[in-house]
Amino acid sequence: MGLRLGQGCNQYKIGSRRQINRFSFFRGNKHILHIALHFLVPLVLVAIFYPKAWRISYLLMLAGIAIDVDHLFADPIYDPGRCSIGYHPLHTLGPIIIYVAALIPVTTRVVGVGLCTHIVLDAFDCQLTSGVWYIV
Numbered sequence: 001m002g003l004r005l006g007q008g009c010n011q012y013k014i015g016s017r018r019q020i021n022r023f024s025f026f027r028g029n030k031h032i033l034h035i036a037l038h039f040l041v042p043l044v045l046v047a048i049f050y051p052k053a054w055r056i057s058y059l060l061m062l063a064g065i066a067i068d069v070d071h072l073f074a075d076p077i078y079d080p081g082r083c084s085i086g087y088h089p090l091h092t093l094g095p096i097i098i099y100v101a102a103l104i105p106v107t108t109r110v111v112g113v114g115l116c117t118h119i120v121l122d123a124f125d126c127q128l129t130s131g132v133w134y135i136v
């Protein structure tokens with residue numbers, strides 16, 4: 001077993017013939033992973049920051065997923081290769097400024113964290129699919 005040069009840093013030779021790419025699971029299932037992160041990351045955040053009121057905090061953070069309603073205005077509604085940030089109306093700079101501003105008042109902070117978490121996760125998805133953080 002050894003690293004085969006010239007085949008990319010993620011390629012490893014297993015045995016004599018079989019090779020696996022250690023990130024192939026994430027590439028093949030990245031859309032499932034992306035959707036799962038929209039549910040898991042807020043769960044981790046409420047466990048850390050709102051352990052006493054985690055149920056209602058989690059529901060309020062999940063409300064951040066509602067901004068994906070803007071996909072309904074796109075054609076096709078879902079395109080796995082498309083970067084959301086800067087493309088869909090609720091994923092553009094104006095709304096993002098409002099999401100960040102929602103972090104300031106204590107009364108809207110949980111929703112703001114959910115919305116900003118959503119944008120950050122979508123930006124990482126843009127990076128993985130298109131190599132950019134946003135499109136203009």
Ligand SMILES: [Zn+2]
Nearest residue numbers: 067068084122
């Ligand atoms: Zn989104």
